[in-house]
Amino acid sequence: MQKKSTLPLSDANANRKKKEVRNKETLVKLLRWHFGYPDFRGMQLDAIQSVLAGKDCFCLMPTGGGKSMCYQIPALAKPGIVLVVSPLIGGENQVMALKEKGIAADFLSSTKTADARVKIHEDLDSGKPSTRLLYVTPELIATPGFMSKLTKIYTRGLLNLIAIDEAHCISSWGHDFRPSYRKLSSLRSHLPDVPILALTATAAPKVQKDVVESLRMQNPLILKSSFNRPNIYYEVRYKDLLDDAFADLSNTLKSLGDVCAIVYCLERSMCDDLSSNLSQSGISCAAYHAGLNNKMRTSVLDDWISSKIKVVVATVAFGMGIDRKDVRIVCHFNIPKSMEAFYQESGRAGRDQLPSRSLLYYGIDDRKRMEFILSKSGSKKSQASSSQEESSKISLIAFNQMVEYCEGSGCRRKRILESFGEQVAASLCGKTCDACRHPNIVARCLEDLKTVCALRHKSGSSRVFITSATAAINGEQLSEFWNRGEEASGSEEDISDSEDGNDVVNNLTRSKLQSRLGVNEKLAMLQRAEENFYRNNNSYKQNNKVDKNAISDPMRGSSRQRLQNALKQVHQRLDNKIEVDTSASFLEDECYKKYGKAGKSFYYSQVASTVRWLTTASSSELMNRLCAINASAEAEQSLRQLNSPSNRHLLWILVQKMIPAMNTLVMLDQKLLRVLCQWKAVRLIIPTCHKYHPSLNS
Numbered sequence: 025m026q027k028k029s030t031l032p033l034s035d036a037n038a039n040r041k042k043k044e045v046r047n048k049e050t051l052v053k054l055l056r057w058h059f060g061y062p063d064f065r066g067m068q069l070d071a072i073q074s075v076l077a078g079k080d081c082f083c084l085m086p087t088g089g090g091k092s093m094c095y096q097i098p099a100l101a102k103p104g105i106v107l108v109v110s111p112l113i114g115g116e117n118q119v120m121a122l123k124e125k126g127i128a129a130d131f132l133s134s135t136k137t138a139d140a141r142v143k144i145h146e147d148l149d150s151g152k153p154s155t156r157l158l159y160v161t162p163e164l165i166a167t168p169g170f171m172s173k174l175t176k177i178y179t180r181g182l183l184n185l186i187a188i189d190e191a192h193c194i195s196s197w198g199h200d201f202r203p204s205y206r207k208l209s210s211l212r213s214h215l216p217d218v219p220i221l222a223l224t225a226t227a228a229p230k231v232q233k234d235v236v237e238s239l240r241m242q243n244p245l246i247l248k249s250s251f252n253r254p255n256i257y258y259e260v261r262y263k264d265l266l267d268d269a270f271a272d273l274s275n276t277l278k279s280l281g282d283v284c285a286i287v288y289c290l291e292r293s294m295c296d297d298l299s300s301n302l303s304q305s306g307i308s309c310a311a312y313h314a315g316l317n318n319k320m321r322t323s324v325l326d327d328w329i330s331s332k333i334k335v336v337v338a339t340v341a342f343g344m345g346i347d348r349k350d351v352r353i354v355c356h357f358n359i360p361k362s363m364e365a366f367y368q369e370s371g372r373a374g375r376d377q378l379p380s381r382s383l384l385y386y387g388i389d390d391r392k393r394m395e396f397i398l399s400k401s402g403s404k405k406s407q408a409s410s411s412q413e414e415s416s417k418i419s420l421i422a423f424n425q426m427v428e429y430c431e432g433s434g435c436r437r438k439r440i441l442e443s444f445g446e447q448v449a450a451s452l453c454g455k456t457c458d459a460c461r462h463p464n465i466v467a468r469c470l471e472d473l474k475t476v477c478a479l480r481h482k483s484g485s486s487r488v489f490i491t492s493a494t495a496a497i498n499g500e501q502l503s504e505f506w507n508r509g510e511e512a513s514g515s516e517e518d519i520s521d522s523e524d525g526n527d528v529v530n531n532l533t534r535s536k537l538q539s540r541l542g543v544n545e546k547l548a549m550l551q552r553a554e555e556n557f558y559r560n561n562n563s564y565k566q567n568n569k570v571d572k573n574a575i576s577d578p579m580r581g582s583s584r585q586r587l588q589n590a591l592k593q594v595h596q597r598l599d600n601k602i603e604v605d606t607s608a609s610f611l612e613d614e615c616y617k618k619y620g621k622a623g624k625s626f627y628y629s630q631v632a633s634t635v636r637w638l639t640t641a642s643s644s645e646l647m648n649r650l651c652a653i654n655a656s657a658e659a660e661q662s663l664r665q666l667n668s669p670s671n672r673h674l675l676w677i678l679v680q681k682m683i684p685a686m687n688t689l690v691m692l693d694q695k696l697l698r699v700l701c702q703w704k705a706v707r708l709i710i711p712t713c714h715k716y717h718p719s720l721n722s
């Protein structure tokens with residue numbers, strides 16, 4: 025790309041020239057000439073004028089707010105160099121975009137070839153460098169060789185400004201602390217008179233204080249814009265209330281058409297699995313995480329930027345500085361670790377200011393996993409905080425804001441903004457979050473979630489079985505939630521999230537809940553469960569055909585072993601009251617049923633989560649749960665004996681007798697009974713059947 029000439033500024037005496045450089049008209053002209061934008065946004069002009077006047081400035085602007093312009097325009101306003109400290113990816117992208125506009129920018133980093141580096145150094149040493157914006161990584165600043173080069177440029181009076189992009193990385197209070205940023209404190213002592221511009225979208229007051237102090241900024245102008253992103257619609261969906269969160273995600277992405285999207289996951293392996301699952305369902309996507317080599321990462325990024333692929337399934341490694349304006353949806357498939365992280369990541373949607381969405385899938389297991397990780401993760405941050413314990417406490421407090429965002433019924437937007445200390449008028453949202461647009465549905469979801477938690481707490485059991493909340497929301501109808509009794513007795517609950525309908529039957533036998541539903545609703549629900557059963561069975565078969573992700577028998581064996589090891593300890597705690605082998609097989613089977621078709625890492629993470637539960641649950645939780653498993657294993661044994669054609673008729677009679685007695689369904693048809701048999705639902709009914717038909721005992 026040809027170099028664009030700098031906009032000629034009138035040349036009079038030095039003082040007048042200095043002032044002229046800062047006057048609005050001149051700066052707007054530069055903006056139009058180089059970038060084609062009609063005017064400055066928000067506080068851009070204030071920041072630009074401040075640094076051109078030689079003053080330090082701390083600039084807090086929302087994601088996509090246009091922070092880069094605050095140092096790009098000063099670089100074009102007067103001769104000399106603006107040094108931009110930035111993380112690698114973000115810097116490289118910006119340099120590429122600037123070069124395309126004919127602006128002399130370069131990135132000096134270890135990823136450059138030796139030749140390219142020599143060229144840049146020659147230009148810097150020339151006494152009249154053509155480079156206007158020199159991007160570097162914080163690591164480079166820390167090297168003595170580069171600092172002496174900078175000092176040379178500075179003594180020649182050619183260093184106009186030091187811009188620290190993503191400045192929150194300096195602070196261990198921020199969500200993305202990077203030790204290399206800490207070393208930037210040496211800039212002020214080596215280059216005392218150069219104004220420093222710190223830019224971030226992280227608003228925590230502690231971060232601001234940390235940044236200002238670490239960089240030794242002097243009486244900086246503090247500019248803060250509102251963090252509101254009015255063009256983003258915020259929504260939370262509850263994994264524990266969805267039939268199948270993967271299917272829900274995939275359907276959501278498909279329903280939006282061929283749009284550009286980011287899906288964030290917690291773990292690399294989950295990115296790989298989710299990406300391959302989405303690809304299998306026809307979505308153009310790829311995984312991006314730190315486990316891929318540089319070449320792969322660059323190629324995924326290039327393909328996504330150039331629209332060859334539409335969806336990137338990524339860890340947080342896909343992050344800072346990625347400037348694709350038309351991301352229409354950012355999904356979090358796992359809950360992020362803090363509101364700041366969530367804000368930054370979701371903020372990658374709609375940088376073109378057009379309507380966009382943030383969709384977070386919240387799951388109780390994810391929450392527990394994150395709490396576990398954060399409680400162990402203090403050591404990383406302990407450099408700045410007094411102890412590891414304190415540091416993990418801070419992380420957990422930060423995480424709690426995220427939990428409140430998901431579990432609260434109030435406006436999501438308000439919650440985000442208030443977490444950054446903004447006062448928010450009730451009318452601000454204007455129904456641009458699910459809680460404001462569908463308050464009843466959200467309230468109901470939360471009620472259901474409470475029920476799920478209560479059931480788990482009582483019996484160590486897992487989730488309820490309901491149809492997708494999404495469908496209900498999209499259809500503007502009431503959702504199909506039915507399990508709303510808080511005091512539901514869950515004694516015969518099992519942890520299973522299996523999609524085979526056990527949950528339906530389990531829940532049907534919970535008498536407190538039953539009275540709340542009409543027969544038709546219950547039948548409809550059974551029918552849906554039946555459809556799900558067949559649908560899941562089919563997709564399972566289909567997936568299995570192509571399965572490089574398949575979970576092999578040895579893998580399952582080693583998972584059983586893991587569970588057995590954990591169960592042995594539980595066994596001792598519970599005075600040898602449980603069957604280790606039976607329980608291990610049962611728990612492993614559950615993990616497999618739940619995530620077998622989703623891939624290895626989903627499966628492994630479910631196994632890990634079960635092991636964690638075994639090591640952290642209370643004795644009574646363990647007793648309830650594990651005794652239920654043993655009882656259920658016995659019941660299954662009985663089922664095998666019972667499920668012969670001649671016994672089916674008997675079963676049918678039993679079901680008819682038993683269910684009305686329990687005030688549930690007054691009738692079932694043969695078809696549904698067949699389904700019940702296939703779901704092995706009878707195994708759950710059988711213990712109850714004994715009461716009604718003692719002859720069964722024989």
Ligand SMILES: Nc1ncnc2c1ncn2[C@@H]1O[C@H](COP(=O)(O)OP(=O)(O)OP(=O)(O)O)[C@@H](O)[C@H]1O
Pocket residue numbers: 061062063064065068085086087088089090091092093224225344345347349371375
């Ligand atoms: N005055 C303006 N008018 C219109 N568009 C602008 C203006 N200033 C910047 N932009 C555009 O807005 C987009 C976002 O800008 P930028 O990347 O600087 O945001 P940011 O604040 O650094 O966001 P993030 O925190 O996500 O890095 C860019 O595409 C940029 O070109």
Ligand SMILES: [Mg+2]
Pocket residue numbers: 091092189345
């Ligand atoms: Mg930026």
